[in-house]
Amino acid sequence: MPKLSYLKALNRALGDEMARDPSVCVLGEDVRVAVSNVTAGLVKRFGPERVLDAPISEQAFTSFATGAALVGLRPLVEFQIPSLLFLAFEQIANQAHKVSLMSGGRARVPVTYLLPGSGSREAWAGQHSDHPYGLFAHVGVKTVVPATPSDAYGLLLSALRDDDPVVVFAPAGALGVREDVDPAALGPVPLGRGRVHRAGTDVTVVAVGHLVHEALAVAEELAGRVSVEVFDPRTLHPLDRAGLAASLRRTGRLVVLDDSNRSCGFAAEVLATAAEGPRLRAAPRRVTRPDGAVLPFAPALDRACQPGRAGLLAAIGEVTGVIEEGGGT
Amino acid sequence: MTADAGPDPDLDLDLYRTVALVRGFERRAVELVRAGVVPGGIHPCTGQEAVAAGVCAALRPDDLLTSTHRGHGHVLAKGADPARMMAELAGREPGLNRGRGGSMHAADFSLGVLGANAMVGAAVPIAAGAAWALRRAGSDRVAVAFFGDGAVNQGVVLEAFNLAALWRAPVVLVCENNGFATSMRTADAVAGSVLGRARAFGIPARAVDGTDPRAVRAAAAEAVARARAGGGPTLLECAVYRFDAHHTWEHTARPGYRSAAEEAAGRARDPLEVQGARLAPGVRSAVDAELDALLDAAVEFARGAPHPDPAAALEHLYATEVG
Ligand SMILES: Cc1ncc(C[n+]2csc(CCOP(=O)(O)OP(=O)(O)O)c2C)c(N)n1
Numbered sequence: 001m002p003k004l005s006y007l008k009a010l011n012r013a014l015g016d017e018m019a020r021d022p023s024v025c026v027l028g029e030d031v032r033v034a035v036s037n038v039t040a041g042l043v044k045r046f047g048p049e050r051v052l053d054a055p056i057s058e059q060a061f062t063s064f065a066t067g068a069a070l071v072g073l074r075p076l077v078e079f080q081i082p083s084l085l086f087l088a089f090e091q092i093a094n095q096a097h098k099v100s101l102m103s104g105g106r107a108r109v110p111v112t113y114l115l116p117g118s119g120s121r122e123a124w125a126g127q128h129s130d131h132p133y134g135l136f137a138h139v140g141v142k143t144v145v146p147a148t149p150s151d152a153y154g155l156l157l158s159a160l161r162d163d164d165p166v167v168v169f170a171p172a173g174a175l176g177v178r179e180d181v182d183p184a185a186l187g188p189v190p191l192g193r194g195r196v197h198r199a200g201t202d203v204t205v206v207a208v209g210h211l212v213h214e215a216l217a218v219a220e221e222l223a224g225r226v227s228v229e230v231f232d233p234r235t236l237h238p239l240d241r242a243g244l245a246a247s248l249r250r251t252g253r254l255v256v257l258d259d260s261n262r263s264c265g266f267a268a269e270v271l272a273t274a275a276e277g278p279r280l281r282a283a284p285r286r287v288t289r290p291d292g293a294v295l296p297f298a299p300a301l302d303r304a305c306q307p308g309r310a311g312l313l314a315a316i317g318e319v320t321g322v323i324e325e326g327g328g329t
Numbered sequence: 330m331t332a333d334a335g336p337d338p339d340l341d342l343d344l345y346r347t348v349a350l351v352r353g354f355e356r357r358a359v360e361l362v363r364a365g366v367v368p369g370g371i372h373p374c375t376g377q378e379a380v381a382a383g384v385c386a387a388l389r390p391d392d393l394l395t396s397t398h399r400g401h402g403h404v405l406a407k408g409a410d411p412a413r414m415m416a417e418l419a420g421r422e423p424g425l426n427r428g429r430g431g432s433m434h435a436a437d438f439s440l441g442v443l444g445a446n447a448m449v450g451a452a453v454p455i456a457a458g459a460a461w462a463l464r465r466a467g468s469d470r471v472a473v474a475f476f477g478d479g480a481v482n483q484g485v486v487l488e489a490f491n492l493a494a495l496w497r498a499p500v501v502l503v504c505e506n507n508g509f510a511t512s513m514r515t516a517d518a519v520a521g522s523v524l525g526r527a528r529a530f531g532i533p534a535r536a537v538d539g540t541d542p543r544a545v546r547a548a549a550a551e552a553v554a555r556a557r558a559g560g561g562p563t564l565l566e567c568a569v570y571r572f573d574a575h576h577t578w579e580h581t582a583r584p585g586y587r588s589a590a591e592e593a594a595g596r597a598r599d600p601l602e603v604q605g606a607r608l609a610p611g612v613r614s615a616v617d618a619e620l621d622a623l624l625d626a627a628v629e630f631a632r633g634a635p636h637p638d639p640a641a642a643l644e645h646l647y648a649t650e651v652g
């Protein structure tokens with residue numbers, strides 16, 4: 001089976017959807033030369049009217065897309081760096097997101113916001129290393145964080161077809177992931193549905209984005225000693241609460257691996273959801289960035305702030321009582 | 330003060346030294362990126378050194394500035410220690426900001442550099458606000474905001490122009506127009522003109538040859554004098570050419586938005602040569618030798634400097650801890 005990389009999957013999903021639906025267009029910075037590689041080849045295929053290089057005016061082009069969507073287009077807006085979402089937060093959270101309700105359902109804003117390379121790219125320092133998916137889940141914008149190439153393909157397709165604004169985070173740590181896929185089997189992946197990557201009976205590890213691969217590696221490492229179930233919500237909002245509950249019924253234990261700052265981060269929502277359900281067999285744990293983290297530049301410091309395998313091992317140990325202390329974040 | 334008052338050998342030497350310092354620093358920084366010593370890459374300012382040199386030569390040590398993602402030149406021209414700056418780029422503990430900032434934030438606050446900003450345009454209102462506060466306190470200090478041509482398309486920059494003009498902030502707005510915002514040509518991105526945008530707010534604005542340190546110094550001196558005297562902001566649009574990549578990432582990715590012929594033409598007017606030609610050959614080579622020694626030592630310092638302790642990753646997250 002051919003290998004598909006995560007980046008190529010995004011590129012293919014966008015190209016396939018642009019070919020299928022002439023209302024899909026792309027707005028962003030340096031999208032014609034495809035700095036992020038997501039838009040590679042698209043201007044040649046679809047022409048400059050559908051692949052627009054915008055000046056460095058994120059607030060304007062984000063709401064420009066809203067306007068275009070209100071009259072029938074389905075724009076994808078690409079942001080070069082995750083912190084640009086802070087700049088365009090008003091345009092997404094307070095404008096695009098609120099149109100449907102405030103119009104009594106008479107208007108809709110089908111815009112997709114794509115963040116290729118979200119989270120830390122290591123040594124891009126404080127203003128370029130955030131991973132603000134939790135903010136969008138909090139305000140209620142549909143928020144997607146695919147972990148694998150086929151999910152990246154399928155979720156981006158669904159985001160483009162959805163009639164609401166959807167933010168798609170493509171974590172820097174996942175862009176290089178490759179997967180054997182049958183191209184014919186690629187298709188839309190429904191929003192709002194999680195995925196069990198590995199079944200287990202002792203503990204559920206809820207992992208987001210690139211961290212799914214860390215969780216799978218840890219599950220493999222522990223195989224035979226601890227049976228780890230890896231649950232990937234894929235869509236953070238709306239969260240697949242039924243899928244999460246089903247997993248927790250099987251394992252009764254929970255660890256969340258989430259690249260958000262701890263306080264008020266996504267993991268907090270998962271823990272709260274679990275706490276509202278049937279009693280767990282052990283107090284749950286979360287492995288996250290520290291509270292309020294600003295990522296320092298020096299790579300070792302950057303890494304020290306990111307959740308990873310060591311922290312996950314330790315948390316699984318605490319929750320199951322099976323393995324000794326691991327250490328780490 | 331009027332424009333170019335004629336040859337001034339001390340000034341010419343000073344300007345050349347700064348241009349050559351920045352040129353030599355950037356060359357070595359790029360080498361350290363290739364060697365894996367500087368992580369994350371850099372946005373080299375090669376070709377644009379005359380703007381930093383000319384503007385900073387018109388400032389007093391107590392004046393302020395804000396810098397950008399392409400900011401090594403501004404910070405060095407304000408007087409930063411190249412060794413500690415190189416150590417910052419390498420993410421080391423003795424770096425200007427203890428390795429926490431890196432290339433895009435290699436500011437030296439002790440020299441009045443109020444940050445080097447990774448968000449395009451974000452520092453322009455910061456410089457304007459600082460300038461306004463200085464004036465309010467009765468001082469005649471001024472602030473400079475350096476920014477690129479791409480930044481004039483940020484709403485916040487135009488909002489800052491308005492506030493600076495309305496409230497007569499003693500700020501000098503220095504736009505380095507290097508023809509590109511990453512791959513996008515200025516002409517494809519800016520409707521109207523940079524000068525026109527400033528003038529729309531009643532801000533005096535002039536075009537400057539950004540490859541000529543003397544011309545930049547003279548224009549900046551006028552703008553600074555105006556600001557000190559309470560005349561408010563001035564915008565200088567300095568025409569330059571970016572000799573190197575947008576970011577060192579391009580050295581391998583080669584996005585190909587400009588031709589080799591165009592690059593060669595752009596490099597034809599080199600600020601280092603423009604200013605170097607104003608010195609006697611012996612003087613120039615003496616400066617070059619001095620800078621080579623200084624910058625080689627800076628590289629050695631950075632290479633040998635200790636790494637920060639990961640356990641202290643979030644030290645200084647807050648100015649004051651609560652609880
Ligand atoms: C607000 C914002 N948008 C986008 C980026 C990504 N980005 C970094 S530098 C750059 C181009 C900046 O162009 P210009 O202002 O002309 O400065 P130059 O790089 O040419 O020095 C872009 C788009 C950013 N850092 N900040």
Ligand SMILES: [Mg+2]
Nearest residue numbers: 477478509510
């Ligand atoms: Mg530029």
